[in-house]
Amino acid sequence: MVRTRYAPDRGLQARMGLTLFLLGLVFVAFVIALVFILAAFKVGAGAIIFFAVLLGGGLAFGSLFWSDKIALRASGAQEVTPEQAPKLHGIIDRLCALADMPKPRVAIAQADMPNAFATGRNSQNAVVCVTTGLLRRLDDNELEGVLAHEMSHVAHKDVVVMTIASFLGIVAGLLVRFAFYSELFGGDRRGGNNNNGGALPVFLIVLAVSAVVYAISFLLIRLLSRYRELAADRAGALLTGQPSALASALTKVSGAMSAIPTKDLREAQALNAFYFTPALKPDTTSLSTIFSTHPSLERRLQQLSEISAQLGR
Amino acid sequence: MGFLDTLLGRTKPVPPKLDALFSLPTAAITLQAAMEFTPTGTGSVCFRAAEGRAFHDIEAEVRELLSMGTDAAQVEVTRDSYGFTWLVCRHSSDDMEALVTDLHAVNTSLQDGGFGPQLLCTLVGFTDPRGRKLGIVYLYKRGTFYPFAPTTGEHRDNALELEVRGNIGSDLPIEPDLSRWFPVWGAPGL
Numbered sequence: 001m002v003r004t005r006y007a008p009d010r011g012l013q014a015r016m017g018l019t020l021f022l023l024g025l026v027f028v029a030f031v032i033a034l035v036f037i038l039a040a041f042k043v044g045a046g047a048i049i050f051f052a053v054l055l056g057g058g059l060a061f062g063s064l065f066w067s068d069k070i071a072l073r074a075s076g077a078q079e080v081t082p083e084q085a086p087k088l089h090g091i092i093d094r095l096c097a098l099a100d101m102p103k104p105r106v107a108i109a110q111a112d113m114p115n116a117f118a119t120g121r122n123s124q125n126a127v128v129c130v131t132t133g134l135l136r137r138l139d140d141n142e143l144e145g146v147l148a149h150e151m152s153h154v155a156h157k158d159v160v161v162m163t164i165a166s167f168l169g170i171v172a173g174l175l176v177r178f179a180f181y182s183e184l185f186g187g188d189r190r191g192g193n194n195n196n197g198g199a200l201p202v203f204l205i206v207l208a209v210s211a212v213v214y215a216i217s218f219l220l221i222r223l224l225s226r227y228r229e230l231a232a233d234r235a236g237a238l239l240t241g242q243p244s245a246l247a248s249a250l251t252k253v254s255g256a257m258s259a260i261p262t263k264d265l266r267e268a269q270a271l272n273a274f275y276f277t278p279a280l281k282p283d284t285t286s287l288s289t290i291f292s293t294h295p296s297l298e299r300r301l302q303q304l305s306e307i308s309a310q311l312g313r
Numbered sequence: 314m315g316f317l318d319t320l321l322g323r324t325k326p327v328p329p330k331l332d333a334l335f336s337l338p339t340a341a342i343t344l345q346a347a348m349e350f351t352p353t354g355t356g357s358v359c360f361r362a363a364e365g366r367a368f369h370d371i372e373a374e375v376r377e378l379l380s381m382g383t384d385a386a387q388v389e390v391t392r393d394s395y396g397f398t399w400l401v402c403r404h405s406s407d408d409m410e411a412l413v414t415d416l417h418a419v420n421t422s423l424q425d426g427g428f429g430p431q432l433l434c435t436l437v438g439f440t441d442p443r444g445r446k447l448g449i450v451y452l453y454k455r456g457t458f459y460p461f462a463p464t465t466g467e468h469r470d471n472a473l474e475l476e477v478r479g480n481i482g483s484d485l486p487i488e489p490d491l492s493r494w495f496p497v498w499g500a501p502g503l
Contacts, residue, residue: 006325006326006430008323008325013321013322013323016320016321016322017320017321020320082496086467087394090395090495090496090498091395093495093496094361094395094397094433094495096493096495097433097434097452097454097455097493097495098327098361098430098431098433098454099324099327099454100327100454100455102490102492102493103492103493103495140394140395140396141396144395144396152324155324156319156322156323156324157319158322160319161319161320161322227322228322231321231322231323232322235322235323235324238326238430239326239430240361241361241362241363241364241368241428241431242361242363242364242396243364244364245364308364308365309365311363311364311365311367311368312364312365312366312367312368313365313367
């Protein structure tokens with residue numbers, strides 16, 4: 001009987017499963033609520049909802065399909081060949097062989113901010129990107145830890161999962177906007193099959209329901225994102241067998257991240273969901289943690305030291 | 314990865330496939346007959362050492378095991394610049410079977426200790442009368458082999474590698490995906 005030292009974290013998986021279930025539940029409740037409201041007020045707003053779903057779906061699909069190109073363009077990264085970056089390619093070659101996965105493309109972004117991200121709709125189109133600031137600050141072991149974390153994102157198909165999970169939020173957000181700007185919810189032009197008094201409440205109710213759904217799904221997506229970061233930390237640490245190297249990289253990068261001027265931070269925030277550590281000022285108040293895409297440094301370090309203890313036994 | 318694995322964000326560490334190693338002696342004979350490549354008698358196992366006491370103990374155990382064997386193989390341990398450990402075994406060049414047995418002993422020790430997923434590859438060295446070097450690399454996770462022929466500097470002789478593939482393709486399972494034939498520059502034993 002071969003022992004395994006790579007016990008899965010069932011608690012984390014259960015929490016992630018519950019979060020996904022809740023997201024699905026909110027989605028179903030949202031659809032039922034819309035159908036119910038519109039039926040009750042006899043408003044024919046099917047077209048606008050169809051349009052919101054279509055546009056939301058299109059946005060989600062587009063950002064998924066071109067995720068690699070969008071992220072590379074946004075970060076100004078350039079793909080590099082093995083001749084240009086032999087060390088980086090060498091580390092990734094070995095990680096791919098250890099994890100038995102196809103090799104992603106490798107890119108480097110000219111930026112002093114130490115960070116890394118992985119994107120792409122599937123493992124055949126995946127890109128792993130690191131910044132020059134990261135390459136300069138980390139030693140080889142730490143760099144390997146960061147890359148193993150990013151490759152775990154690829155293996156877990158995090159871009160796909162997060163895009164699909166965000167779809168609900170996108171649709172709800174679009175509906176809020178449509179409801180706000182459009183007069184179509186006013187029943188006047190719909191041939192008078194409902195009275196004038198009904199138009200305003202419908203508009204307000206749809207607005208309120210969509211706003212609530214948007215808020216709840218936003219929080220759930222952020223929660224899911226934090227769980228998936230923890231899962232990637234875990235898988236990455238087990239892949240290299242060096243959780244402490246990843247922990248060391250995290251502390252280095254977090255320390256350097258907070259020392260960066262605010263101007264750069266604002267430019268970088270749009271890309272946060274993909275990053276290894278978010279480009280935000282460290283803020284340890286409890287409210288900010290439920291809105292953040294990444295778990296706190298303490299939480300990540302704690303998990304890594306648990307894995308380290310588990311490997312050493 | 315299944316659907317549920319994707320949903321729950323989990324990857325299972327990949328266990329190594331060990332048995333295909335034993336087809337190496339046959340391939341060595343073919344290589345010698347067809348291309349005049351003879352084994353150098355050197356083989357190595359490459360793995361990523363995990364941190365902590367447990368792995369350290371197993372590694373020490375393996376070293377002891379190999380140096381105590383009946384025909385006492387020479388064992389050497391080196392770390393490459395990527396942080397991977399190479400256990401190099403040297404035998405006489407005509408004793409491919411003994412070399413493979415030793416390499417297999419390393420694998421099974423790591424596997425039995427619960428560290429099978431840390432195994433990266435095994436490399437067996439060959440050389441021909443013209444002084445060309447050739448490594449046959451075994452990928453543990455894929456269970457496949459590929460040839461690696463370094464020339465001077467960080468260059469590899471792709472033509473030779475493809476020729477070797479043609480010759481030993483029937484003896485060994487060759488890795489079909491060429492992008493996984495990653496270079497192992499400066500691997501000990503080449």
